Amino acid sequence: MTNNTEPQRTDDAAEMLAVIAAQQRRVDRMMLRPIPWMLGLWGVAWLVGFTLLWSAYEGGNPWFRIPMSVAAPIFGILIAGAIVASIIIGIRLGRGVKGVSTFAGAVYGVSWSLCGMAFAALGMGLIANGLSSELASIYFPSGFALMCGTLYLAGAALWRQVSMLVLGIIMLVVGAIAPFFGAPTNNIVMAVFGGGALLIAAIIFAVRLRQGR
Amino acid sequence: MSPTQQGELDPVIHAAARLKITATLATLPVGDRITFPRLQELLDMTPGNLSTHLRKLEDAEYVLVDKEHQGRTPVTYIALTKAGRRAFEDYTDALRQLLGGTA
Numbered sequence: 266m267t268n269n270t271e272p273q274r275t276d277d278a279a280e281m282l283a284v285i286a287a288q289q290r291r292v293d294r295m296m297l298r299p300i301p302w303m304l305g306l307w308g309v310a311w312l313v314g315f316t317l318l319w320s321a322y323e324g325g326n327p328w329f330r331i332p333m334s335v336a337a338p339i340f341g342i343l344i345a346g347a348i349v350a351s352i353i354i355g356i357r358l359g360r361g362v363k364g365v366s367t368f369a370g371a372v373y374g375v376s377w378s379l380c381g382m383a384f385a386a387l388g389m390g391l392i393a394n395g396l397s398s399e400l401a402s403i404y405f406p407s408g409f410a411l412m413c414g415t416l417y418l419a420g421a422a423l424w425r426q427v428s429m430l431v432l433g434i435i436m437l438v439v440g441a442i443a444p445f446f447g448a449p450t451n452n453i454v455m456a457v458f459g460g461g462a463l464l465i466a467a468i469i470f471a472v473r474l475r476q477g478r
Numbered sequence: 479m480s481p482t483q484q485g486e487l488d489p490v491i492h493a494a495a496r497l498k499i500t501a502t503l504a505t506l507p508v509g510d511r512i513t514f515p516r517l518q519e520l521l522d523m524t525p526g527n528l529s530t531h532l533r534k535l536e537d538a539e540y541v542l543v544d545k546e547h548q549g550r551t552p553v554t555y556i557a558l559t560k561a562g563r564r565a566f567e568d569y570t571d572a573l574r575q576l577l578g579g580t581a
């Protein structure tokens with residue numbers, strides 16, 4: 266190569282491009298570091314919570330049974346804990362940054378509580394109109410999964426995160442197919458596929474962050 | 479600031495520390511600002527070092543530094559200006575061209 270390329274300048278250019286790439290990777294890593302934790306927490310909450318519910322219903326878990334008076338409150342605590350953790354993680358993710366994306370983040374955060382209340386109210390309304398407790402035990406887990414799936418899709422669009430898109434689709438599929446297994450089997454379907462998908466997503470996300478994408 | 483000549487690398491950005499600062503600010507969406515401590519954390523720079531380089535970038539009108547008050551505590555927000563974002567893009571384009579960006 267005897268062109269008029271100056272080796273020193275091209276070396277320099279390559280080095281500067283590497284500096285840019287390394288720094289932007291570092292920013293990505295620091296900004297996204299809490300996300301595997303959030304996915305993992307939700308995964309554990311679903312896996313343990315729905316397994317407990319499944320073990321509380323008659324005709325559920327064939328190996329052991331847990332009284333509903335124990336399973337239901339633990340399920341509630343797990344889900345409430347995951348919601349609180351997500352809010353804290355969400356606030357930490359956006360700390361120190363202010364501007365146009367603050368609005369999007371705030372709307373997204375509020376969406377979770379609003380949608381949660383709307384889906385719960387619909388279930389109550391159905392019960393008030395004679396929905397049996399067996400059907401209610403099919404509606405609530407699926408309604409919840411569909412809500413999470415939809416919100417994950419919105420999050421995927423907002424932050425252009427393919428992992429959130431995949432997760433959203435899995436949640437929609439799990440929520441949609443679980444009722445076909447009937448109660449109480451729908452609970453273990455939610456635990457294994459929903460919780461499992463969340464845990465696998467957490468691991469994939471963590472590995473990719475460590476490798477720098 | 480005179481516009482850089484073709485083939486010349488922008489001297490304001492062409493310094494590892496300022497390049498890192500500009501690259502970090504460029505990851506924020508247009509319209510977002512970041513606080514001084516958070517930027518410092520993302521860059522792992524001392525406050526004095528970061529201030530010095532920010533002043534050079536501010537003099538070139540590549541960054542906008544705003545001091546606001548939240549209650550009694552002053553908060554410093556930093557954002558890339560339109561000129562700063564353009565300069566960063568031109569700079570990276572120039573680097574790629576130097577590396578044989580004929581393709």
